[in-house]
Amino acid sequence: MRRWLAALAALGLITTAVAWLLGPTPQRLADTTTGDPALAESVRAVIADPTGYHGLAVARTDADQTSFAGLGEAAAGEPVEPDTAFEVGSIGKVLTGMLLADLAADGVVDPDQPLGELLPAVDFDDPAVAEITLAELASHRSGLPRLRMAGLRTVLNGLTWQLRGGDPYAGQDVDWLAATLPSATVSAGEPAVDYSNYGMALLGYALAEHTGVPYPELVRQRILDPLGMSATSYHLDGDPLPAHRAAGGTADGRTMAPWQGSGYAAAGIGLWSTADDLATLVAAVSDGTAPGADAATARFEAGPDEHVGYGWFTDLVNGDELTWHNGASGGFRSYVGFEPATGQGVVVLGNTDRDVVPLGQQLLTQAGDPVDRAGVGWYAIVVTLVVSCLGGLSLLFLATRPEIDRLRLVSNGAWAMALPAIAYQYGAWSTVPALVWALGVGVSVVALAQAVRRWPAVPVVAGRFRWLRWVASTLLALAAPLLVLWFYT
Numbered sequence: 001m002r003r004w005l006a007a008l009a010a011l012g013l014i015t016t017a018v019a020w021l022l023g024p025t026p027q028r029l030a031d032t033t034t035g036d037p038a039l040a041e042s043v044r045a046v047i048a049d050p051t052g053y054h055g056l057a058v059a060r061t062d063a064d065q066t067s068f069a070g071l072g073e074a075a076a077g078e079p080v081e082p083d084t085a086f087e088v089g090s091i092g093k094v095l096t097g098m099l100l101a102d103l104a105a106d107g108v109v110d111p112d113q114p115l116g117e118l119l120p121a122v123d124f125d126d127p128a129v130a131e132i133t134l135a136e137l138a139s140h141r142s143g144l145p146r147l148r149m150a151g152l153r154t155v156l157n158g159l160t161w162q163l164r165g166g167d168p169y170a171g172q173d174v175d176w177l178a179a180t181l182p183s184a185t186v187s188a189g190e191p192a193v194d195y196s197n198y199g200m201a202l203l204g205y206a207l208a209e210h211t212g213v214p215y216p217e218l219v220r221q222r223i224l225d226p227l228g229m230s231a232t233s234y235h236l237d238g239d240p241l242p243a244h245r246a247a248g249g250t251a252d253g254r255t256m257a258p259w260q261g262s263g264y265a266a267a268g269i270g271l272w273s274t275a276d277d278l279a280t281l282v283a284a285v286s287d288g289t290a291p292g293a294d295a296a297t298a299r300f301e302a303g304p305d306e307h308v309g310y311g312w313f314t315d316l317v318n319g320d321e322l323t324w325h326n327g328a329s330g331g332f333r334s335y336v337g338f339e340p341a342t343g344q345g346v347v348v349l350g351n352t353d354r355d356v357v358p359l360g361q362q363l364l365t366q367a368g369d370p371v372d373r374a375g376v377g378w379y380a381i382v383v384t385l386v387v388s389c390l391g392g393l394s395l396l397f398l399a400t401r402p403e404i405d406r407l408r409l410v411s412n413g414a415w416a417m418a419l420p421a422i423a424y425q426y427g428a429w430s431t432v433p434a435l436v437w438a439l440g441v442g443v444s445v446v447a448l449a450q451a452v453r454r455w456p457a458v459p460v461v462a463g464r465f466r467w468l469r470w471v472a473s474t475l476l477a478l479a480a481p482l483l484v485l486w487f488y489t
Contacts, residue, residue: 004453008446008449008450011445011446011449012442012443012445012446013442015441015442015445015446016435016438016439016441016442017438019437019438019441019442020434020435020438023424023434023435023437023438023441024252024253024424024425024427024429024434024437025253025429025434026051026052026251026252026253026429026430027051027052027053027054027249027250027251027252027253027352027354027430028050028051028052028053028054029044029047029050029053029054029055029056029071029072030071030072030073032070032071032072032073032079032080033069033070033071033079034069034070034079034080034081034082035067035068035069035070035082036067036068036069037069038067039058039060039067039068039069040058040069040070040071042363043056043058043069043071043359043363044071045370046359046362046363046370046371047359047370047371048369048370048371048372049372049373051251051373051430052251052352052354052373052430053071053072053251053350053352053354054072054073054247054249054350054351054352055070055071055072055073055074055075055079055080055084055246055350055351056070056071056072056080056348056349056350056356056359057069057070057080057082057084057086057246057274057275057347057348057349057350058070058071058275058346058347058348058349058363059275059276059278059279059282059346059347060279060344060345060346060347060363061279061282061283061286061338061344061345061346061347062342062343062344062345063287063343066276066279066280066283068082068275068276068279070082070084070275074245074246074247074351075246075247076247080246081244082274082275082276083231083244083274083276084244084245084246084274084275085231085241085242085244085245085246085272085273085274086245086246086248086272086273086274086275086332086334086349086350086351087248087258087259087271087272087327087329087331087332088268088271088272088273088278088327088332088334088349089259089268089269089271089326089327089328089329089332089333089334090197090267090268090325090326090327090328091268091271091273091278091325091326091327091334091336092265092266092267092268092269092271092327093200093266093267093268093311093325094281094285094295094296094311094312094325094336095219095223095224095271095311096138096200096203096204096207096219096266096267096310096311097138097292097295097309097310097311097312098223098285098290098291098292098293098295098310098311099204099207099218099219099222099223099292100134100135100138100203100207100292100295100310101292101293101294101295101310102222102223102291102292103207103211103222103292105292105294108210108211109134109207109210110134111133111134111135111138111310112133112134112135113133113134114130114131114132114133115129115130115131115132115133115134115137115202115206116129116130116131118134118206118207118209118210119181119206119209122181122182123182124181124182124184125182125183125184125185126184126185126186128143128185128186129144129181129184129185129186132144132186132199134203134206134207135299135310136191136199137199137200137202137203137206138200138203138295138309138310138311139193139299139300139308139309139310140193140194140195140196140199140200140302140308141191141192141193141194141300142186142191142196142199142202143186143187143188143189143191143194144184144186144196144198144199144202145187145196145198146194146195146196146197146198147197147198148180148184148198154168154172163426163487164486164487165250165254165255165256165257165330165331166257167257167258167259167260167261167330168259168330169259169260169261169263169264169269170260170261171261172261172262172263172264173236173237173261173262173263174205174214174215174262174263174265175263176261176263177201177202177205177263177264178205181202184198184202193300193301193302193303193308197264197267198264198267200266200267200268200311201263201264201265201266201267202266203266204265204266204267205263205266207266215265215266216233216234216236216265219234222291222292223290223291223292226290226291227280227281227284227290227291228280229273229277229280229281230277231273231274231276231277232271232272232273232274232277232278233271233272233273234262234265234270234271234272235258235260235270235272236260236261236262236265236269236270237260237261237262237270238260239260239270241258241272242272245272246332246349246351247331247351248329248330248331248332248351248352249331249351249352249353250330250331250352250353250430251352251353251354251373251430252426252427252428252429252430253429254425254426255331256329256330256331256353257330257331258270258329258330258331259329259330268327269329273349274349275347275349278334278336278347278349279345279347281336282336282337282338282345282346282347283338283345285312285323285338286323286338286340286343286345287343292310294309294310295309295310295311295312296309296310296312296314296323297309298312298314298323309323311325312324312325313325314340317361317364317365318361318365318367318368319365319367320339320341320364320365320367321339321340321341322337322338322339322361322364322365323337323338323339323340324336324337324338324360325337326356326357326360328353330353331351331352331353332349332350332351332352332353333349333350333352333353333354333355333356333357334347334348334349334350334356335347335348335349335356335357335359335360335361336360337360337361337364338364339364339365344364345364346360346363346364347360348360348363354373354374354430355374358371359371373430373431375431376428376430376431380428380431381428381431381432383428384423384427384428384429384432384436385432385436387419387420387422387423387426387427388419388420388423388427388436388437388439388440389436389439389440389443390419391412391415391416391417391418391419391420391440391444392416392419392420392440392441392442392443392444392445392446392447393443393447394412394415394416395409395412395413395415395416395444395447395448395450395451396443396446396447396450398412398451399447399450399451399453399454400450403462403463404454404458404462405458405459405460405461405462405463406455406458406459406460406461407460407461407469407470407473408473409451409454409455409458410473410477411472411473411474411476411477411480412451413447413448413451414476414477414478414480414481415476415480416444416447416448417444417448417480418480418481418483418484419440419444420437420440420441420444421484421487421488422483422484422487423437423440424437425487425488426487
């Protein structure tokens with residue numbers, strides 16, 4: 001018995017050591033640098049911990065020039081270049097705000113027009129929705145929800161995104177958006193700033209319907225082409241992605257799908273751009289030469305020292321007034337901002353889900369503490385610990401009980417192998433040490449060895465209700481590999 005215990009201990013230690021070497025690794029900003037060395041050095045100087053970043057594209061603008069720096073990798077072995085495209089998410093909202101301002105300047109629409117005037121064919125169940133003004137939509141004061149959970153598919157998409165890194169906007173195209181309009185409702189009370197992707201999507205849809213031009217083409221004609229932003233484009237509803245693009249993922253190292261539902265294009269879904277293009281946008285909005293640059297004017301109070309215009313926010317940060325917007329999708333983060341007092345602007349694009357807003361603010365204000373990682377929620381840490389170790393611990397406990405049978409050894413053995421595989425892909429490894437996963441693997445291997453040792457001496461099935469035990473154990477044993485397959489495909 002002692003020899004067996006010693007052998008199990010040795011097996012567990014060896015397995016844990018090997019698993020630790022092969023275990024999950026979070027993203028980390030590599031030393032690779034392109035572009036302006038001085039700008040790259042200033043970026044690295046304000047990053048206290050590079051864990052969680054993979055690649056960063058940074059541009060700085062002022063009255064005289066624009067400089068660019070690429071840090072880390074756009075994809076494995078590929079440096080970040082000025083023309084590397086990133087998914088920029090809600091940066092698209094400033095384009096929608098500028099589109100409204102530009103159309104208003106030409107007399108095509110009036111910001112105080114109600115939504116119902118631009119969509120006369122829609123029979124709104126809630127009359128208050130028809131009375132929402134374009135300005136209220138552009139400034140997040142519409143009272144509409146952040147997202148529209150219309151139908152089972154939108155709920156399932158959200159779960160797919162959380163569990164498998166899929167596209168939560170899949171299937172939510174322009175026709176889907178149009179179908180949700182009649183049943184839309186608003187919250188009661190006076191208009192107050194409450195961020196709404198759905199509201200911005202409706203604004204873009206209404207402007208497109210009113211002009212008779214699809215939203216992406218309308219933005220192209222009135223904003224992107226006049227500014228020469230040829231590297232900025234929408235890729236919607238399964239369209240091919242830009243050829244020279246960054247690969248997006250989580251800080252923990254998981255790949256994430258792009259977001260492409262055209263119904264939310266005006267909220268930024270499906271929008272890809274480069275640091276160079278967005279630097280052109282920031283500089284032109286800052287000096288007032290961009291079409292619809294008036295959208296950046298702070299019009300409505302959004303909170304203490306916070307105001308909002310049409311899409312753009314203006315906040316007091318580290319003692320400086322900054323006009324800005326950020327973006328977030330499954331595997332990307334972005335920030336554009338400028339300081340109205342000086343005309344200096346910054347663009348920061350990242351290809352993981354680690355936030356880049358503090359980095360952009362630091363580069364603009366030259367003040368504040370070095371940017372550190374934000375901790376993940378306690379629930380993510382607990383789930384990572386449980387999923388890594390529970391299967392092995394459960395099997396180890398059962399394999400030492402005298403009343404165990406083969407059915408339970410098989411079903412629990414399947415989960416002892418499946419759970420560490422799932423934890424490898426979905427654990428919070430930018431916060432939880434990979435040693436936790438390695439220990440979970442070690443315990444699972446020890447438990448499986450103990451189960452194999454017990455196998456010849458235990459019955460196939462023990463206890464009452466044997467037919468029910470057969471059914472339950474078979475289903476559990478099959479569910480484990482199927483769940484792993486679902487998570488990995």
